[in-house]
Amino acid sequence: MPLPEFSGDQDFQLFLRKSLEFTRKIKGDVAALQRAVCDTFQLCKEEELLLVRQHLGIAQSPLEQCHSRSFQAEACFSRLCQELQSYHSSLASVRELLPAHADLVEQLQLDAANLSSNIQQQMEDLGLTTVTYPAESRGALPVFSSLFHHQVGSFFILADFQRFLETAYRALRHLAR
């Protein structure tokens, strides 16, 4: 994977170490919420819900800009910022579903927004230009036609967010020395 020229910059390395830790924190909180959804709604295995996922039309963005073969810093960082912002809003439907975990979901939303603006700020510090992508369907808050669909929708918001964080973590770790 080609390394951008600024990757040796000390501030950038500090930003990467902080962002890696922040991503680990968010991943831990998402995993805790996934356990809560499993315990509360008996929704635990993704393979049992693929038909309803397909029916609900929940798409996940592939983040190809952050994959090793086609890694491109500006595109990847821009994508991370945008996806984090959209998870910040779509997590609201998880919050409605899990009132007992509202504080944890709110923290998760704040963390997603913070990580996104931290990356945004770092791009500006490095003079990178932000690439904007067409907003995913997940941007707006989904409206679910039934409680079951709301639960399955929330299950996939968390599962996709966990996968997204995994990809982001790998991209950041690649850049960190």
Next chain:
Amino acid sequence: SLGGTHGCASVAVGSPVVPLGSAVTASCTVRSELCRGLERGKIRIAWMLDSEPMAGSQQQGPGGTEVSNLTVPHFNRSQARLWCLVEWNGTRQRVGMAEIQAGYPPAKPSNLTCMLNLSDYGLTCQWERGADSLPTAVALKCATSRAQREATGEAVTGCTPRGGGRRCTVPRRLLQLYRKMEIWVSARNALGTAESERLCIDPMDVAKLDPPTLQSIRSVPYQTDCISVAWEAARTSAHMELQCELRYRSPEDLAWALVPGISGQARPTQHCGFLFGTQYHFQMRCRRPSPGGYWSEWSPGRNFTTHE
């Protein structure tokens, strides 16, 4: 909206809340044209109650749908999820779900008692109730008598105990003082409503009084075995009709001697039969003369030694 109003499949139940042990019937309707990837005619519907497989019947439904019906003869879990599944690409897909709760109608609240607090004139009531089997809304209801209510259309007011508790306080502004009010507790859940016996009381009659104060105790001239007690009602009950009682005993006595029926506000009362040169300890308390009135605490004590 996502997934259309009915979606690929939907589960309908007779009622989401049923009496414990009663039968539960459910139907799962699968609309293959709405579930991309499901081949019509090859749909096999299965059921699970939480994680326990259940057997249902299956037949074609209207508009090319597949319908499976299920009956759980004796539903005896307080809460469970009924899952509808279909086979797809070699996996079992959860396509519909219904939450079912079972329990009993609420138990009748009992032993309702109320007390008016004279510092803020709030009426605090408490009662007893069995445990809840279902989410239960409990409220204390308080209204002027039914006739007045119908005549004046006055609203039923009251208060709601916190966290399903067993007491709450009706604030002064929702009370009608010096007039009979009907007070009762209502408990409601999905299976019914239960109401306590109705109290019919004037809030002032259940006021908890502050204790009176014993001002002074003196011997009565020429009646050496008599004493005169000067007392005063508490400021908060200075305007009230009171029924008070005095008690006294000397250090040797085991039991208190009691002088009931002291009424009026503060006229000194006279009592006889005291021994010479003996130290007595006096206390007084008061209450509302009406039935159900609460005695105040005993006043701070006062000592007095009769003459030799």
Next chain:
Amino acid sequence: SLGGTHGCASVAVGSPVVPLGSAVTASCTVRSELCRGLERGKIRIAWMLDSEPMAGSQQQGPGGTEVSNLTVPHFNRSQARLWCLVEWNGTRQRVGMAEIQAGYPPAKPSNLTCMLNLSDYGLTCQWERGADSLPTAVALKCATSRAQREATGEAVTGCTPRGGGRRCTVPRRLLQLYRKMEIWVSARNALGTAESERLCIDPMDVAKLDPPTLQSIRSVPYQTDCISVAWEAARTSAHMELQCELRYRSPEDLAWALVPGISGQARPTQHCGFLFGTQYHFQMRCRRPSPGGYWSEWSPGRNFTTHE
């Protein structure tokens, strides 16, 4: 309004709040036509500072008014009332008043320190400040760095100590984690504003960690004076880069032996130089590697006796 906008008389002061010891100038304007019973031309204006008579000059003012000016050269009371009086029917009438306060601009807040609580991610800051001579508004200010603020227009947030206290907590939603924030205290009263030094910290760097736990302690095969300690960071810091240290001592030792610089999350650490057949007591603590990090409390202790 009562007495018209100005009324029969009015007192004007240079400023209602002045530095202690500085001069205070005031003027009292009497409009006899608005004071029934006051005969124009015979008005004698007098002054009192609280209850102390003061001498002012008096001359005719515009529009038939009488004006008296007063200067208090060194106003050294923290608070006083300046009264304007006129003679009337042989009595002295208070016809106007101004309240004056004196003090100092607020002292500069100092020793600002902050700590992030990992249970709710609130940032609690505390500082020191001199006593207030005047009503003082104190607020902790908190913002991403100036450049970002100007670029993104992010608001300055923070918190307000209760009752003019010296600490308050910025809630998580007003913080920016993993990024430098500027934090300072501002104190403002009528005579000025004072700001503390600015902290420039990433809230995560001042997190107060929960202590780690010592899982197990074992001898190292073939290295009889060495032991291996298995430990685990607290759940709340499981994702964090940590810097930890181990301490141990045997009952005979007075001082603890310290093993600094244990990093990473939970890899067992190995230490040598232990005596044979001796019981040692072990504890561990961790903190953020960044400057200004706070040590956690020491972990619960664990005993281990080395082999004979």
